[in-house]
Structures are given as C-alpha cells and as structure tokens.
Amino acid sequence: MKTLRVRIIAGLVAIAFLVALAFALFTVINTKRLFADYLNEYRITRQVQWARVLAEHYLQRGSWQGVNQILPGSRENGSMGMMRGRRVTSGEMIVLAGPNGDILAATDRFDSQSLNGDELQQASAIQIDEKIIGYVYLKVEYEIPGLATMESQFLRSVYYSSIGGGILVAIIAALIGISFSNRLIHPLKQLTDSAKKITKGEWEVKVNLDRDDEVGELAQAFNVMTEKLRETEMARKTLVADVAHELRNPLATLRAQLESIQEGVTKPETQVILSLNDEVIRLSKLVNDLQDLSLAEVGKLSLNKENARLDLLLQKVVGLFEGSIQDKEIELSITVPELPQISMDSQRMTQVIINLLGNAIRHTPFGQKISISGGEKAREIYVEIFNEGESISIKDLPYIFNRFYRADKGRAREQGGSGLGLAITKSLIEAHGGTIGVLNDYKGVKFFFILPK
Incomplete structure (x- = not known):
C-alpha cells in the first residue's frame, strides 16, 4: 500500500526530474538556435569583408579578370592590403556572381550555374558608385575549425549538468518531501489515532494542533x-x-x-x-x-398540511380547557386578531397549542392570569402564551425543550406529565419551518412560537 508520505516524496522527485529535463531541452534548443544565429552573423560579416575586397579588385582591373587569384587566399601586395588576415577558412565556400546571379567564380565546386532566389537574397551586393557589379555569397558549413567541437562540448556539458542538477534537485526534493510529509502526516496520524479511540468509546479524546491552516x-x-x-x-x-x-x-x-x-x-x-x-x-x-x-x-414525521387559520385553532383549544381554567379560577385573556390562512397540519398544531396551554395552566397558581396574544408581521405569524407564576430557573432555561427534562420533576410526574410535551412541541414547530422559545418575565413565563406564512 502506497502511503501518503511515499506519494508526496515521489511526486516532488518526479516534478524535480521533469523540471531538469525541461531545462535541458530548453537549453539544447536555445543553444542550437544561438549557434545558427552566430553562423548567420558570421556569414554576413565575411560576405561584407569579401565584397569590399572584390570591389577594390574590380576598381583596379576594371573587370573580374584574375579574380580567382585572390579567392583561395590573401596576397601581400598594396592592392591586396585589405586581404591581410582574410584567408578562406575551412568550411567556407565563397561564390562570386554577376549582377544577374550567374556564377563567375567560386572557391569550391558549386552545384549550379547561378544563385537561386534565397541564395541571391542572402548574398551581399558588390557596389561601385552605387552600381551593383556583382554579388558575393558565403556558404558556411559546421566544418569551421573549432565550431563543431565547441558546440558538441557545450551540449555535452549541458547534458551532464542537467543530469547532475536533476539528481541534486531530486535529492533536495526528497528531503523537502520528507519534511513536508512529516508536517502533514503527523497531525493526520493524530486524527486517525483519535478516531480509533472514539470507535472504542473514548469520548474525551481531543486533537490539539496549534496550526492556522x-x-x-x-x-x-x-x-x-x-x-x-x-x-x-x-x-x-x-x-x-x-x-x-x-x-x-x-x-x-x-x-x-x-x-x-x-x-x-x-x-x-x-x-x-x-x-x-x-x-x-x-x-x-x-x-x-x-x-x-x-x-x-430525523425529519420523517408526516404532516397533512392544509390551509387553516391559527386564531380559530387557538379558540378551539381554549374551549377544551374551560373546566381546568374554572377549577383554578384562572383569569384568561385572548388578544388574537383574525389571522390569514397558512399551510399547516391542523391536528399537529392543535397538539402544539394543547401542550403549551396545558403547561401554562399547570404552572399558574390559583386565581392568577394567563394571556394569549398573537398577530402577523411581514412574512410571519406569531403566538405568545404568558402565565403568571414562578419564573423558570436560569440554569433550566437552556434545557426546557429537552426530552424528559423537568424543572420540577416530582410535581410534573404527580400531575401526569411525561417530560416529552415541550420537546414534541419544539419538534412540531420546527417541522413546520418555524421557531419556538421561552422567556422569563418578572411576573411569570412566556412561551412563543413563530410560523412562516
């Protein structure tokens, strides 16, 4: 099995080799281009030199007669002073052509009787008084002494340097890969070990990593x-x-x-x-x-939604509790205007109101008040049920909607509560896309819920 460490190191080494190979290819291609440019510049320079020499010869002779005597090499006379050091180099072919491109003389055998279009375009014109009297064309081969050797030596050094550099970079990449993989894998190993402990029921496990990545x-x-x-x-x-x-x-x-x-x-x-x-x-x-x-x-409770008015449901549920309200002589007030119809499960929403109102009646002292209010906002409908009596302890408020949670367990059990009413109420409200909450008041407790229109 290939570990992440091996993959990281192998990837970095491969990248290093590819970079070294790309550098070598670029260097070789660029070197060949530079040598080709050098040969072209060399050819042009030599052509210009020979054009001056040949133009002087033409001025002295008035024609190209005897031109073959100067093409093989230099002569030490006054008229040929410019030829000092202008010997024909091995690998060079000097071709003299007339104004129309016909070959007049050459230092070696030329393949045709005239220069073709490309050769004529590359040739240097021989001019006297701005009149073209001929062309000189220099054909340069790689046999120029030292040129081929210099190129081959340079390319060989590039190959060796690339191989050596690739190996060096690969070693450096491997070292970097080891360091990087250690930094990456160590926390992952911590996470893996912690996950294994969790599968064994060790829930107190924590991973402490001081990293901001x-x-x-x-x-x-x-x-x-x-x-x-x-x-x-x-x-x-x-x-x-x-x-x-x-x-x-x-x-x-x-x-x-x-x-x-x-x-x-x-x-x-x-x-x-x-x-x-x-x-x-x-x-x-x-x-x-x-x-x-x-x-x-788990979001799988089926809701039979239909358009219904929440204010009518409130009035219906209040009627169900008339006996309990009268027994405790509770003063009940309802301030709920006519509300628009909303999509809801009337049976489930009736259960919500029964749970909240029943809870309020149980915790309202004899002869105290319960007030029910409601209304609508921009895209919401809200209902509030307030009962006078003792407030809920601050430590109990966050857990009041938890299943089986009772602020007063003994009293709730005696009155028949299972401890699931508020938890079910919260789940039903959330199933309708709403929210529910509870607030302490200096006179009692207020439960409220909000539903979307």
Missing part, C-alpha cells in the same frame, strides 16, 4: 464532531434511562394490581379495571410521543 481547521472540526458525538451518546444513554424510568412506575402499578387480583386480595371491579386502563393509556401515549418525537427529529 486547513489541517488546523480539520482538527477543530474533528474536535467539534467528537463533542457532538459525545453529547449524542450521552443523550442516547439518558434517553434509555429516562424511558426505563418512565415505564417503570406504570408497569409496576399494573403488575401490583394484577398480582393483587390474581391472589384474590383485590376484586376486578369497575374502578380497578378503569385504573388499569388509565395506566395502559398512559403507556400508549408515552410510546406514541416517543415515536412522534423520534420521527420529527
């Missing part, structure tokens, strides 16, 4: 994920414990009453059967509430 962000995200997983695991364990606790009492009651009937201590009278039925109903409601809550939290 992407790896540091990954470590921070990993720590956040670990904390969320830990909270989820704790919530799961708490849920199991809470469910077991909630089921224990009704099941114990059922068992005790059934055993009493079996032993003949208690007769199966109507009152006893009704008591058993109440416990069964309570268990069924608890199971149904848990199922609804689980479906809502």
